[in-house]
Amino acid sequence: MKSLNLDIPNLTKNCNEALILSILFHGKKHGYQIALEIQEKSYGMFKFNHGTLYPILHKLEKQNLIKGTWKQEGPKRQRKYYLLTAKGKKYVSNQLHEWRNFFDRFFNILGEIEK
Amino acid sequence: MKRFAAILTKINEKLNLPQPLKSRILLEMAGDLDDLFNHYRSQGLDEIQAQQKAEEMLRADEETLSLLVQVHDSGFRKFLNRLSEQAQTRWERLCLFLVVAVSLILSGKEIFSFRFFTNTSHFIWPILLISLLLFILTLIKFYMLYIKKNHRITKLHSGSFTFLFLCGLCLLVGVGGFLIELYLAASHVASSADSISAGIVWGGIRVALITTIFGLVIFTFSSIAWFILRSRFKELMTKKA
Numbered sequence: 001m002k003s004l005n006l007d008i009p010n011l012t013k014n015c016n017e018a019l020i021l022s023i024l025f026h027g028k029k030h031g032y033q034i035a036l037e038i039q040e041k042s043y044g045m046f047k048f049n050h051g052t053l054y055p056i057l058h059k060l061e062k063q064n065l066i067k068g069t070w071k072q073e074g075p076k077r078q079r080k081y082y083l084l085t086a087k088g089k090k091y092v093s094n095q096l097h098e099w100r101n102f103f104d105r106f107f108n109i110l111g112e113i114e115k
Numbered sequence: 116m117k118r119f120a121a122i123l124t125k126i127n128e129k130l131n132l133p134q135p136l137k138s139r140i141l142l143e144m145a146g147d148l149d150d151l152f153n154h155y156r157s158q159g160l161d162e163i164q165a166q167q168k169a170e171e172m173l174r175a176d177e178e179t180l181s182l183l184v185q186v187h188d189s190g191f192r193k194f195l196n197r198l199s200e201q202a203q204t205r206w207e208r209l210c211l212f213l214v215v216a217v218s219l220i221l222s223g224k225e226i227f228s229f230r231f232f233t234n235t236s237h238f239i240w241p242i243l244l245i246s247l248l249l250f251i252l253t254l255i256k257f258y259m260l261y262i263k264k265n266h267r268i269t270k271l272h273s274g275s276f277t278f279l280f281l282c283g284l285c286l287l288v289g290v291g292g293f294l295i296e297l298y299l300a301a302s303h304v305a306s307s308a309d310s311i312s313a314g315i316v317w318g319g320i321r322v323a324l325i326t327t328i329f330g331l332v333i334f335t336f337s338s339i340a341w342f343i344l345r346s347r348f349k350e351l352m353t354k355k356a
Binding site for chain 2: 030031032033035036049050051052054055058059062077078079080
């Protein structure tokens with residue numbers, strides 16, 4: 001069986017990154033939109049504190065997985081939105097595969113209780 | 116945006132980043148706060164409730180802000196952070212950097228010339244041996260802490276007291292060597308029947324001082340290596356915890 005590339009000790013961090021990249025997969029979004037959409041689509045299970053979101057977004061930006069762009073909205077308002085780069089799209093597609101493998105193996109063990 | 120001036124001011128005070136990066140981050144936060152406020156208002160909350168909920172959603176505490184700072188730390192700042200946990204202010208880091216840089220520039224040419232080793236006291240050789248041991252130990256610890264993937268915590272800390280002992284010994288041999296050489300020279304001058312020129316006396320002192328300087332240089336570099344390796348050890352311990 002192929003070994004996982006998921007960083008198991010930092011599973012929460014991987015999970016957060018995967019969620020954010022997935023939300024950006026279908027279009028650009030502002031930071032607050034990312035958090036709200038994750039919360040909405042997970043029916044409240046994944047709640048992102050915006051304060052926690054910024055270090056993750058900026059780290060992903062530094063890794064060139066997402067790109068932050070500023071846009072003038074009105075005379076005194078500048079807003080930053082994020083979109084997924086080509087490298088980010090490839091990365092999140094790999095992450096999907098990794099997470100599927102992870103849960104397959106996880107339920108291989110947990111599923112034993114039903115037997 | 117004035118609505119959230121208080122929370123943004125608090126974040127501004129705590130966020131230790133250079134401009135204009137800091138302003139950009141605050142602008143991003145301000146924009147998100149405004150949009151969150153409008154979102155909660157559209158959900159039927161009143162102004163005060165919407166403002167409170169938006170601020171609650173942002174909640175940039177100390178840990179979050181330090182994570183944000185870490186993401187944006189330059190390689191140079193990360194290096195300076197590793198040198199000392201206490202030297203956290205910009206001035207302390209700058210002073211430490213200047214002391215090391217000036218010492219290197221002023222002493223480097225002299226120390227790394229072969230003449231330095233031929234015209235010196237016998238005590239230079241124990242210091243050279245200690246420096247070699249320290250260099251080997253640094254390489255081993257560097258490999259264990261930075262390159263090796265599977266870290267055994269019990270083994271990570273091994274050798275650190277030996278490292279400290281050798282650092283201190285280097286300095287002691289340097290100072291002790293100087294004093295012994297000075298004593299021997301003084302005894303020779305005192306017992307000599309002929310008058311000895313000042314040039315010869317100061318030449319002898321110069322030779323004795325080389326030992327001390329070399330010991331001090333090795334001590335300085337070893338201390339820096341010690342800080343870097345120690346901070347890496349702490350980082351690994353935190354991760355394991």
